[in-house]
């Protein structure tokens with residue numbers, strides 16, 4: 001083959017058959033240049049994402065209205081969900097660990113949010129700024145934190161505040177005094193004051209509340225009754241003789257008053 005023969009032998013019929021025919025050998029109405037330009041356009045389409053732009057290359061007769069449907073569906077779903085959710089919320093939502101409760105303490109209602117793990121003592125002290133009870137052990141062993149719930153002495157360091165929002169009546173030592181004047185004290189509180197039933201005072205509020213619970217159920221207790229009723233209260237200063245004297249004195253004063 002000579003250099004002059006080669007161009008002549010490459011007729012348009014046989015020199016570029018793959019560029020102008022499809023895989024089945026049928027003629028195509030595109031040139032190699034058209035094909036390369038088309039391939040370049042295809043890369044851009046691929047890089048841009050086949051979702052929306054692929055529809056732009058479809059012929060007008062290829063039902064273009066159905067092609068965008070998959071792209072529109074996910075776009076509408078997340079847009080509607082957040083818009084509908086707040087409409088169904090009727091009030092403030094709380095974490096699963098919190099409750100909205102109303103505590104009745106010394107005849108006054110306190111509505112607040114509490115953590116279900118908070119003790120009554122923690123809520124009264126830290127959330128209601130009350131100084132109505134002392135904490136000694138913080139583990140139900142000393143009774144220093146005692147308050148009454150529906151007339152029964154309980155350790156406020158251990159009972160959960162979230163359990164006391166059903167109308168229970170919580171009573172602290174504040175209910176037993178109108179002022180710091182001894183004349184304004186309830187007979188139980190005044191007896192401890194006048195008989196000296198305390199030393200450091202850490203345990204005193206708890207002893208007073210346990211004594212009040214005893215005397216409202218038993219106006220004439222003997223020493224065994226007192227020891228049993230106050231068994232849950234510990235005085236680290238060991239003021240027990242004066243504490244018992246205070247209980248006898250309180251019982252006497254309450255009987256006189258009745």
Ligand code: FES
Nearest residue numbers: 136137138143157
């Ligand atoms: S502080 Fe509550 S029992 Fe000791």
Ligand code: FES
Nearest residue numbers: 199200235236237
């Ligand atoms: S007076 Fe101090 S603990 Fe009782």
